[in-house]
Amino acid sequence: MIDKNSPIPIYHQLEEFIKAQIDNGELQADETIPSERVYADMFQISRMTIRQALTNLVNDGYLYRQKGKGTFVNKKKVEQRLQGLTSFTEDMRERGFTPGSRLVSFEIIPAGREIADRLKLSENTPVYEIKRVRLADNVPMALETTYLPANLVKGLTEEIINQSLYQYIEEKLSLAIHEATQEIEASIAKDQELRLLEIDKGSPVLLILRSSNLKDGTPFEFVKSAYRADRYKFVHTMQRS
Amino acid sequence: MIDKNSPIPIYHQLEEFIKAQIDNGELQADETIPSERVYADMFQISRMTIRQALTNLVNDGYLYRQKGKGTFVNKKKVEQRLQGLTSFTEDMRERGFTPGSRLVSFEIIPAGREIADRLKLSENTPVYEIKRVRLADNVPMALETTYLPANLVKGLTEEIINQSLYQYIEEKLSLAIHEATQEIEASIAKDQELRLLEIDKGSPVLLILRSSNLKDGTPFEFVKSAYRADRYKFVHTMQRS
DNA sequence: CGTCTCAACCTGTCCGGACCAGTCAGTAAG
DNA sequence: CTTACTGACTGGTCCGGACAGGTTGAGACG
Known part of the structure; x- marks a missing residue:
């Protein structure tokens, strides 16, 4: 999970955590992931740090966001x-x-x-x-x-x-x-x-x-x-x- | 310049401002741009907002960053x-x-x-x-x-x-x-x-x-x-x- | 003159917070 | 039954701050 003593940045650990869930099927395409504030509570991390991880995953095509609605898992890109x-x-x-x-x-x-x-x-x-x-x-x-x-x-x-x-x-x-x-x-x-x-x-x-x-x-x-x-x-x- | 009353987000205005400088030759390839804190002082904007604009420009290939050194204009990509x-x-x-x-x-x-x-x-x-x-x-x-x-x-x-x-x-x-x-x-x-x-x-x-x-x-x-x-x-x- | 140290700069990471604007479900009023 | 409102949620934008670690140049020292 998230290890605050790890030399790996927290936002990066969260990225890997979410990617792993997508890869192993725990999170399916178009499924909502927990909101930013929920993750913040869950891991006792600031919402800005959560946002950085999620923004990176959006940029990489793993997730997409809709204002007011949530953040969703993207369909796998055609390789x-x-x-x-x-x-x-x-x-x-x-x-x-x-x-x-x-x-x-x-x-x-x-x-x-x-x-x-x-x-x-x-x-x-x-x-x-x-x-x-x-x-x-x-x-x-x-x-x-x-x-x-x-x-x-x-x-x-x-x-x-x-x-x-x-x-x-x-x-x-x-x-x-x-x-x-x-x-x-x-x-x-x-x-x-x-x-x-x-x-x-x-x-x-x-x-x-x-x-x-x-x-x-x-x-x-x-x-x-x-x-x-x-x-x-x-x-x-x-x-x- | 940056208009805080504009409906356009401040980070976006800064992106366009920097892109315009690159396009019109005011900023040349490999030239250092002002640091995050300098922009923050210049426009009376928080450093996080500056960072958001710069991060977007890095992701789009306009800029590159070196920890401890600065942020630089990227060479135009081969189209x-x-x-x-x-x-x-x-x-x-x-x-x-x-x-x-x-x-x-x-x-x-x-x-x-x-x-x-x-x-x-x-x-x-x-x-x-x-x-x-x-x-x-x-x-x-x-x-x-x-x-x-x-x-x-x-x-x-x-x-x-x-x-x-x-x-x-x-x-x-x-x-x-x-x-x-x-x-x-x-x-x-x-x-x-x-x-x-x-x-x-x-x-x-x-x-x-x-x-x-x-x-x-x-x-x-x-x-x-x-x-x-x-x-x-x-x-x-x-x-x- | 060469080396070392340190201060002043830079970006990177993270914090806690506030407010804005969109969405949606539940409720009240007509 | 329909419409409007409200509250609670969501992501979006922005603030001010702190500390870590890398880089560089100036000054001190041998």
Whole structure:
């Protein structure tokens, strides 16, 4: 329930509490949830704190409100089956490959201008730089460099990186990964890419730059990936509006 | 400014005030806006009301916040409308270019194996093959080859092609364009591409293969586009599911 | 000159409260 | 039976305040 001694903000705990009730069927679509004042009495929390939690859930599409009437559970959004934001691991599995990776380097560096811009940090703020060769069925698929703000994505180790970054971020750090913007362009492989991807001089690569945000808009990741052009194509669908 | 006698909520007036400043250039991207307390003093409004307005603007993508540092104007988002299925003409206009094209060839040919597969036709069925250099601000941007089933997209002429294919299909033929799948990969420019795009041997191109369907699922178009890598990147967003 | 400390700033979270405006059920009057 | 009123509920808007934790720059000290 609500633990006032928890480091997790009270409004956030209430959000999770209500979401859990919706997910497990305790609260059904179009059902009224207890009013703000009832929750305030129930949990001995101020109504403003309740309102903050409920406002967030309304913004996220879980609830809807009607002035004078109450707050109701929303029907489940149609899940956009269009390609979602997935990690490299998830993407390779989707394509039927066995994903893997070889760590090239892992360090904390002061963010340069480009990285600071992308992550909306001050220049020289410490960030993790993780450089990996990503494998599919044990063959190099991409050279990937990931930047994460060190004071946001805390406590990274090589072990965590060798497992799943997204899982660590979502489950251990309880950060809500939300959306990403990707820029896709063609390029000619540079020296390090040639070596690490085991391709010939003059080979093309598909360069994908991804900037990812948490639900609250905070950038948490910037990734540069150079994919072997002979092994990877990006596929997606779009609709006429 | 802020009119406390107005029926419009104060927090909403503040939102519009700040948005107006962003739109008219008074506030630039990454610039700090006055702090919550400064606005509170300025307008004699409670800090909570200020926070409500700013939170809404953060949620809408106009601002971003950094704890301990301030609230900043966000860069204008890449317009989400780029996400949809658009023609080259629409895409270039969206990016602020003047679109144009130079017809290279236009003929009816019997569909080869690859084209027949893509358009779900029998081999040798007649299709239009339209080859164009697409221009942006009068500079070659892409070499585009479009295939359309001749008995579905009827009556094509050079004049129609020089205007808008999508407009002709939707308005004259009353066909409902629905969705497309795109494959994006990196490649090295081939001979014809080198000449027509005015690039050097060994240059990379972004190769985009698009298969488009009508609302009833019928494929109506298959397009191969080779974009100059120095002038074009594909940008899109995706969300975590 | 480099380092450390501290004050003054910032946003984040939470409190308790007041009043406004919409909705609805119950009751009284015609 | 209909209409109007009232009270109790709802969410919406706003107030003034307190404390926590992050950031930054100025000043002191070695």
